[in-house]
Amino acid sequence: MSKLKITQVKGLVNTNQNQRRVMQSLGLRKIHQSVEHQDNPAIRGQIRKVSHLVQVEEIG
Numbered sequence: 001m002s003k004l005k006i007t008q009v010k011g012l013v014n015t016n017q018n019q020r021r022v023m024q025s026l027g028l029r030k031i032h033q034s035v036e037h038q039d040n041p042a043i044r045g046q047i048r049k050v051s052h053l054v055q056v057e058e059i060g
Contacts, residue, residue, distance in 0.1 A: 004043065005057040007034040015053070022049045 008028040012020050026046055027035040036059065037043045047056055 002039045003036050003059040004039050004047075005034055005036050005059050006047065007032065007055045007057075008053060009055050010053045012053070015050075019050050019053070022046050023053065026050075026054075028054070 006026060006028065008023065008031055011031055012023060015023075023029075026037070026043075039058070047054060
């Protein structure tokens with residue numbers, strides 16, 4: 001199973017509470033911070049909610 005590297009590229013100013021909660025559940029708090037998660041439908045759904053705030057790369 002592949003992994004995803006998710007990097008926050010924009011700040012959370014002017015975002016709604018649901019988007020902030022998704023970012024927190026992904027483990028992202030600061031701009032340019034990166035985390036790795038397994039590629040599964042739940043993570044893909046969270047990424048879709050905040051796609052304008054993050055950059056996603058597929059790792060092996």
